[in-house]
Amino acid sequence: MQTVQPRSLPLRLPRVRPGGVLPILAILAVLVVLVGIRQPDFLAPPSLMSFLGRSAPIILLAAGQYFVIVSGEFDLSVGSLVTAQVVVAARLIDSDPARTWPVVLLLLAFGALVGLVNGLVTTRLRVPSFITTLGMFLILVGAVYLWSDGAPKGGLSEEFRRFGRRAFEDVPLLGRVPYALVVLVVLAVAAVLLMRSDFGRTLVAVGDNPRTAELSGVRVWRTRTFAFILSGLAAAVAAILLGGYSGVSFQAGNGLEFGAITAVVLGGVALGGGRGAVVGAMLGALTLELLFALMNFYGVSGALRSTVQGAIILLAVAVSATRSSSR
Amino acid sequence: MAALAAVTLLSVAACATDEPAASPSGSASAATGSGTGDQSKFFVQADYDAELALLDAAPTGPADKPWEQVLNPTMVDTAKFKKNGPHKICFSNAALNNPWRQVGFKTMQAEVEAQKSRIKEFVHVDAEGKDQKQIADINDLLGKGCDALIVSPNTTATLTPAVEAACKAGLPVVVFDRGVNTKCPVTFINPIGGYGFGHVGAEFVSQKMKPGGKVLALRILPGVDVLETRWSAAKVAFDKAKVDVVGVEFTDGDPAKTKKIVDDYIQRYGTIDGVWMDAGATAVAAVEAFQDAGKPVPPMNGEDQLDFLKIWKDKNLTAIAPTYPTYQWRTPILAVLQILDGKQVSSPWKLPQPTVTQDNLDKYLDPSMPPLHYAMCGCTDLPGYPQRWK
Numbered sequence: 248m249q250t251v252q253p254r255s256l257p258l259r260l261p262r263v264r265p266g267g268v269l270p271i272l273a274i275l276a277v278l279v280v281l282v283g284i285r286q287p288d289f290l291a292p293p294s295l296m297s298f299l300g301r302s303a304p305i306i307l308l309a310a311g312q313y314f315v316i317v318s319g320e321f322d323l324s325v326g327s328l329v330t331a332q333v334v335v336a337a338r339l340i341d342s343d344p345a346r347t348w349p350v351v352l353l354l355l356a357f358g359a360l361v362g363l364v365n366g367l368v369t370t371r372l373r374v375p376s377f378i379t380t381l382g383m384f385l386i387l388v389g390a391v392y393l394w395s396d397g398a399p400k401g402g403l404s405e406e407f408r409r410f411g412r413r414a415f416e417d418v419p420l421l422g423r424v425p426y427a428l429v430v431l432v433v434l435a436v437a438a439v440l441l442m443r444s445d446f447g448r449t450l451v452a453v454g455d456n457p458r459t460a461e462l463s464g465v466r467v468w469r470t471r472t473f474a475f476i477l478s479g480l481a482a483a484v485a486a487i488l489l490g491g492y493s494g495v496s497f498q499a500g501n502g503l504e505f506g507a508i509t510a511v512v513l514g515g516v517a518l519g520g521g522r523g524a525v526v527g528a529m530l531g532a533l534t535l536e537l538l539f540a541l542m543n544f545y546g547v548s549g550a551l552r553s554t555v556q557g558a559i560i561l562l563a564v565a566v567s568a569t570r571s572s573s574r
Numbered sequence: 575m576a577a578l579a580a581v582t583l584l585s586v587a588a589c590a591t592d593e594p595a596a597s598p599s600g601s602a603s604a605a606t607g608s609g610t611g612d613q614s615k616f617f618v619q620a621d622y623d624a625e626l627a628l629l630d631a632a633p634t635g636p637a638d639k640p641w642e643q644v645l646n647p648t649m650v651d652t653a654k655f656k657k658n659g660p661h662k663i664c665f666s667n668a669a670l671n672n673p674w675r676q677v678g679f680k681t682m683q684a685e686v687e688a689q690k691s692r693i694k695e696f697v698h699v700d701a702e703g704k705d706q707k708q709i710a711d712i713n714d715l716l717g718k719g720c721d722a723l724i725v726s727p728n729t730t731a732t733l734t735p736a737v738e739a740a741c742k743a744g745l746p747v748v749v750f751d752r753g754v755n756t757k758c759p760v761t762f763i764n765p766i767g768g769y770g771f772g773h774v775g776a777e778f779v780s781q782k783m784k785p786g787g788k789v790l791a792l793r794i795l796p797g798v799d800v801l802e803t804r805w806s807a808a809k810v811a812f813d814k815a816k817v818d819v820v821g822v823e824f825t826d827g828d829p830a831k832t833k834k835i836v837d838d839y840i841q842r843y844g845t846i847d848g849v850w851m852d853a854g855a856t857a858v859a860a861v862e863a864f865q866d867a868g869k870p871v872p873p874m875n876g877e878d879q880l881d882f883l884k885i886w887k888d889k890n891l892t893a894i895a896p897t898y899p900t901y902q903w904r905t906p907i908l909a910v911l912q913i914l915d916g917k918q919v920s921s922p923w924k925l926p927q928p929t930v931t932q933d934n935l936d937k938y939l940d941p942s943m944p945p946l947h948y949a950m951c952g953c954t955d956l957p958g959y960p961q962r963w964k
Contacts, residue, residue, distance in 0.1 A: 286841070286842070288841075288844075289841060293868075294841055297837070297866070297867070301834065301837070342944075342945070392671075396670055396676060399673070399946065400944070400946070401944070402881075402944065402945045402946075412862070412866065489830060492830060492833065493828075493829040493830035493832075493833045493859050493862075494829050494858065494859060494862075495829075495946075496828055496829045496830060498826060498827065498828035498830070498831070499828075499830060501826070501828065540838070540841075543838040543841075543842060544841075544842055546842075550824065
């Protein structure tokens with residue numbers, strides 16, 4: 248057999264470097280082909296648009312998680328933050344359309360505040376982010392439980408729900424474009440621009456080597472805190488879209504933190520920070536959702552999803568560890 | 575000739591009653607053919623037959639107060655518990671962690687208020703869904719001088735010894751909702767049960783949908799007896815009707831997950847002709863999945879939660895809502911007061927389990943109540959209605 252093949256591969260694809268988006272694009276392309284073979288209708292605009300729309304929350308959460316992970320930290324609180332936001336929104340709106348916009352603003356502020364607290368506790372009190380955000384996770388779960396007596400109250404107005412449920416109708420070529428997808432595209436572009444700005448470069452530098460960054464005049468704690476705030480904001484937007492998609496639920500955010508982390512890792516972002524692109528993280532989330540859709544088309548039990556997710560995390564981290572050690 | 579007809583009739587009847595018995599054990603091919611899989615190990619044929627018979631039984635008691643009614647009563651003597659009031663009544667509650675229990679508990683509190691001339695104190699302890707806490711709670715309550723103890727057990731087997739200990743303490747014990755494996759409580763109050771619930775929904779869906787169509791069954795989670803019985807009765811009904819059950823999925827009671835699952839099935843099969851659910855909390859999410867995919871909503875069942883009843887009426891769905899009525903939370907208060915009066919009560923106390931249908935939908939749908947309220951609360955005549963439930 249041709250054992251020379253692997254050696255010549257890096258030469259032919261000089262751009263494959265740790266943290267690049269090419270591997271995830273390749274995986275995504277394979278999945279698209281597989282889906283196209285099994286269920287060609289799925290790639291037609293109506294179902295594709297609806298798929299992208301309902302995947303928007305997890306893609307946004309992956310982008311939020313990316314900021315934190317690339318700066319060298321973790322955010323485990325996003326899932327419970329989403330749940331808290333949905334439950335809070337339902338109770339405050341209480342089916343009154345007039346309260347929609349004030350509550351949307353409040354949710355964004357609440358998300359930013361939770362991020363700020365996560366960031367300050369991690370950077371100023373020097374609590375490892377794994378513990379900080381796990382603590383925040385438990386605090387939010389408990390607080391929501393206490394505040395709502397264990398069952399959601401109130402209801403979301405149709406005005407609030409339209410962000411996650413409605414669409415621009417009759418768009419040429421595409422047909423029905425969900426609002427959620429538009430929100431996603433706008434925020435994705437913003438995230439890419441942000442990563443190209445000075446802040447983005449600083450964020451990666453902080454994750455790569457905080458000491459060097461500190462010595463070159465970067466205020467590491469401020470940068471990392473800002474990353475947590477971005478993650479909190481992403482969770483707020485995801486909560487608005489998810490609450491809109493499915494309505495009030497006590498499980499709205501269950502397991503989303505792991506979904507987001509899996510997506511980020513799958514997108515080629517190194518745990519521990521310093522490497523990877525925000526586009527990779529978002530593509531990772533899209534790939535994960537597409538993989539689940541494919542499993543569905545092949546009739547694989549939904550119960551296997553978490554197993555698959557766990558296997559992906561382990562595999563992706565192992566692969567990235569081997570790659571970085573051979574750097 | 576008449577004899578021959580009688581024999582034929584008998585054998586037909588025998589076939590009809592035998593069929594469900596055969597499907598869990600013998601006819602594996604039939605079971606896999608309809609996609610419902612193996613019968614649940616929680617399925618008990620005798621209980622199933624008994625519950626289905628109760629669905630047609632005529633209750634005794636006032637027709638406008640189903641929480642006071644009893645199906646097939648068997649009275650027990652309670653003279654030894656006779657005591658002068660007003661009483662101190664204690665309640666060990668499994669949990670308040672879902673809207674059903676929230677509505678139920680508010681109804682119970684309102685009943686206590688309605689009986690305030692006879693109840694001097696009502697002590698409520700919430701076990702927060704934890705067996706260990708509830709065992710400790712019951713033990714604590716025994717030292718608090720309660721005149722009667724009401725228990726809504728978190729799980730059946732684990733709580734049995736705690737309830738037995740309470741019985742030994744000499745005060746009257748009344749158990750409701752989920753049961754315990756002991757006969758020591760004065761009575762056990764619950765509605766007909768899960769087989770009845772599952773059967774009503776499945777029979778409706780298979781009758782209303784197009785013959786041989788595709789059914790999606792949505793369950794909350796496996797392994798819980800009250801939910802397993804609902805599904806196992808539905809399975810029997812679907813196997814009998816020979817519908818094609820294309821999926822049996824677990825939703826964790828999560829609307830987002832439910833909506834995705836239903837959407838997935840619509841994508842995979844193009845159309846779904848019937849939806850059966852073992853609980854109604856996610857029914858609206860299932861309806862929305864069809865609406866958002868631009869498909870007609872097929873015949874389905876939900877529960878008596880108002881969000882479902884509302885969308886049913888607004889969108890003119892073909893639907894039915896079997897119930898696990900929250901008015902059963904009123905009955906234990908009435909029962910303990912009767913017991914403390916030394917009056918006979920029925921044991922077990924089987925409550926009727928009404929079904930919301932197209933014909934009586936308007937009676938149960940009150941759009942001014944919150945979306946997560948349960949229509950079958952039997953609470954409209956209680957103090958504080960409707961504000962207390964909002």
